[in-house]
Amino acid sequence: MTQKKMTTTFNYDFIQRTLRTTGIVVLFLSVIGLYYFPPYDILAFLTAGVWSIINMLFLSALVRTVLRPDNIDKMSAMVLMMVKFPLLYATAYFIFTTELFRPIPIVVGISMILIVMVLKAFSRVMLGLDETNQDEQEIQSNHKNQLRSVA
Amino acid sequence: MDYHTGLAIAAPIAIGMAAIGSGLGLGKAVGSAMEAMGRQPEAIAKIQVGMMIGAAFIEALTIYALLAFLLVMGDIAG
Secondary structure, eight states, rough: OOOOOOOOOOOOHHHHHHHHHHOOOOOHHHHHHTTSSSSSHHHHHHHHHHHHHHHHHHHHHHHHHHHSSSSOOOHHHHHHIIIIIIIIIIEEEEEEESSSSOOOHHHHHHHHHHHHHHHHHHHHHTTTTHHHHHHHHHHHHHHHHHHHHOO | OOHHHHHHHHHHHHHHHHHHHHHHHHHHHHHHHHHHHOGGGGHHHOOOOOOOHHHHHHHHHHHHHHHHHHHHHHHOOO
């Protein structure tokens, strides 16, 4: 009998799925919100949401490129840093300081990716998806070990 | 000291503290992640993804502080 272990298997696919889900949620809420809120608020929400997705894309690329013990691609790291820090943050400054957008929709738009990330992680734990994978892996490894011992 | 002067002194100090806190947090997270990668090279993918999520949250908190500062900047101008 295998003992169940609760583990969270976050891999690169988790980030990709989070970005995709955030994009869909932001677009969906923008369309729905057009009926209830002023257009500039929706535009601010959409802009901040898209900015946060691009920011997360660059952040994940930067972490994958730079934060590793070996084989660091210095050229890619430099390009990513040059795009993320001056360009992306200058865009954020423009979004924050423009007179068209109110701050609350911007905050909500930026927070969408964090909300999606937390809910996805929470639902994985609640549904026990990683637990099932762990059990399947254990069953497969046990099966392989049995086959090896027979052979 | 009137309201605007107090705000003009407090707001930059507050955002500076937020930036220092985020910097310290991110530095500790990166340091721990590198240490963990060195100890367990086979778990690099998991550590990096955890690092990405942590960095995103820390960065978002700094952005909130910046937004709060920009909000009160209008009051400072009077």
